[in-house]
Each structure stands twice: as C-alpha cells, then as structure tokens.
Amino acid sequence: MRLTTLLDTVNQGGSGPWPPTAVTTTDDRQKFDRMIADLIPCRSNDPELWFAEQSAQVELAKALCRECPLMAGCLAGAIERQEPWGVWGGEVFVAGAVVATKRGRGRPRKVVAPAA
Known part of the structure; x- marks a missing residue:
C-alpha cells in the first residue's frame, strides 16, 4: 500500500480523501501511528x-x-x-x-x- 493512499484513508476509515480542513485529534494521530508502524522499518524494528x-x-x-x-x-x-x-x-x-x-x-x- 502506498503511503499517500494510507494518508487519504486514515481520517474517514477508507470512505474518501482526507478533508483539507480536518482538525487532527489525538485519537486520529494515534490511529495513524498504529497504521504506519508496520510500513516504516525504524518504527517496527529495534531502534x-x-x-x-x-x-x-x-x-x-x-x-x-x-x-x-x-x-x-x-x-x-x-x-x-x-x-x-x-x-x-x-x-x-x-x-x-x-x-x-x-x-x-x-x-x-x-x-x-x-x-x-
């Protein structure tokens, strides 16, 4: 999965693109961090x-x-x-x-x- 596709689906659970005026909440940030942890090697391996x-x-x-x-x-x-x-x-x-x-x-x- 491309990272841009991932970014487009984080806020709305895959229902559409990221709204340009969206306010990022702590919960959104935590969901994003969990989703990308497996895509970024320095987050999923021993630092x-x-x-x-x-x-x-x-x-x-x-x-x-x-x-x-x-x-x-x-x-x-x-x-x-x-x-x-x-x-x-x-x-x-x-x-x-x-x-x-x-x-x-x-x-x-x-x-x-x-x-x-």
Whole structure:
C-alpha cells in the first residue's frame, strides 16, 4: 500500500480523501501511528539497529531503509539537521557527514607483510 493512499484513508476509515480542513485529534494521530508502524522499518524494528556499532547491523539497517516509503524525506531531513551519527534514509552518518561504510570499533587490523 502506498503511503499517500494510507494518508487519504486514515481520517474517514477508507470512505474518501482526507478533508483539507480536518482538525487532527489525538485519537486520529494515534490511529495513524498504529497504521504506519508496520510500513516504516525504524518504527517496527529495534531502534538501536539504526545506531549500531557492528558493520553487519548497520548494513541491515541500510537495507531496511531501502524499503521505506519515507526514505528520501528522511535522508533530506538528516542532511539538513546534520545528524551526528546513525543510519538515516539508507545512508550512514558519522560526525554529521554521509560516509560509504562505517568502520567497526577498535583499531584497524595491521597489514602483515609477507615474509621474504
């Protein structure tokens, strides 16, 4: 289901488009949050996954983001806010910048020169 279709049906239970003058109540907001929880991976999975230290978990979070209907907006917002770290919109942020991959914690392995 597309998110725009979902937004059009939240207020009226599927009977028509969202009225432009509708006043959103707390009950409407809670119904909306429950409906989109399964569509947005960061709401339906462990939130710590998006701030993980292990490379495998970071890659899993990026893969889950690629299926999210809000990916582009999430990435744009994170860039605008200069998010300090985590996975946002399918990209990894470190120190407020997008990086290709996140290096694991600790020292990098020493390259062992072959014995002559």
